[in-house]
Amino acid sequence: MDTEVAVIKEGGEVEAKPLRIGIIGCGGIAQTHIGYYKKMPGVSVVAGADIRPAALEHMKNAHGVNFVYDDFNEMLKEVGDGIDAISVATPNGVHHAAALAALNAGKHVLCEKPMAMNAKQAQEMADAAKANGVHFVIGFQHRFEPRSQVIRDLINSGALGDILYVRSQALRRRGIPNWGVFGRKELQGGGPMIDIGVHILEASHSLIGSPKPISATGNTFTFMGDKPSTVKSTWPNWDYETYTVEDMAVGMIRFDNGTMLTLESSFCAHIPEDVFNIQIFGTKGGAIWDSTQIFTDYNDYMINASPSFIPKWDMWQYKMQHFVEVARDGRKNEAPAEDGVAVQKMLDGIYAAAAAGKEVTIS
């Protein structure tokens, strides 16, 4: 593995080793990727592929990227050795094909969340990375938050004891996306559970040490997104005619160590306000992620505590820098494909249980 991270130039000047990036899917989140790449010494975005001419024009005009293609296979073929690594930022339904093409072309890949449409695709992508000897990072970011670090450190220290139960929530009161293809099951794989539930699920799963999921139950509900609505909200007028995903999903996962996890996610739900949170229940203590509180017994009293100082950093900066350091410098991958596959198995499990109307085994 190449561990050289810097080039020492004549006169002793130190220059970061270059990393040349290609982008597949140059839409909304790709702009965030590019923004971070541009700030990193030695990193350059050299090519982009998108099926929309306007997105390719934007790559040229806003980012000075002149190698643009309407077909990612063509980009990989033509730019070839001129690209070291790829960001996959297409709709979910294209992640599998785009990541496989990049991995099989020998490129390191950062693939946006969710890793794929289902666990079968995700496993094929993980296998391709291994077969090609390249680094594959899944675009999870909430595991990299400072408050995730606080709770992970608490769990790892044993301060919360054995983890019995995790409650994970990604709930919007009224937030059905009115852009992109987020309402189309055939392109996204599902609705809020695979789109925003996946964020809180990956963070929760990583906090408790990524145990093996063995079964799932749950249900999904569509009651609003597939109809027109006159209710005033921040994102009105979504495309209800093409809406084929759930509005709300609830699920429960059993892990091989006995820990249970519930996942609640919604694009719309009749609740007082949006919730994006994790609660951990341990034998010696508990914790809440959002607002970072800890609950334990001390000196015969039940104590509620909160850290008076949590270091601050930008999780997106961490995510993007982490990918660059994994791809370029061989840093240990903290969002590996195995985690992406496990998260996908849990999502598949809940969707399958909803369809079957009963608990299903996760293999």
Ligand SMILES: NC(=O)c1ccc[n+]([C@@H]2O[C@H](COP(=O)([O-])OP(=O)(O)OC[C@H]3O[C@@H](n4cnc5c(N)ncnc54)[C@H](O)[C@@H]3O)[C@@H](O)[C@H]2O)c1
């Ligand atoms: N990590 C996060 O917080 C976060 C936030 C938003 C989106 N995302 C993920 O990023 C992905 C993209 O979401 P977005 O909001 O940028 O969507 P978007 O619709 O703004 O952008 C997707 C782009 O991919 C392009 N595209 C579609 N098919 C393609 C193909 N075959 N080849 C090349 N390009 C293709 C589209 O034309 C579009 O420009 C999704 O998987 C989403 O879940 C992650």
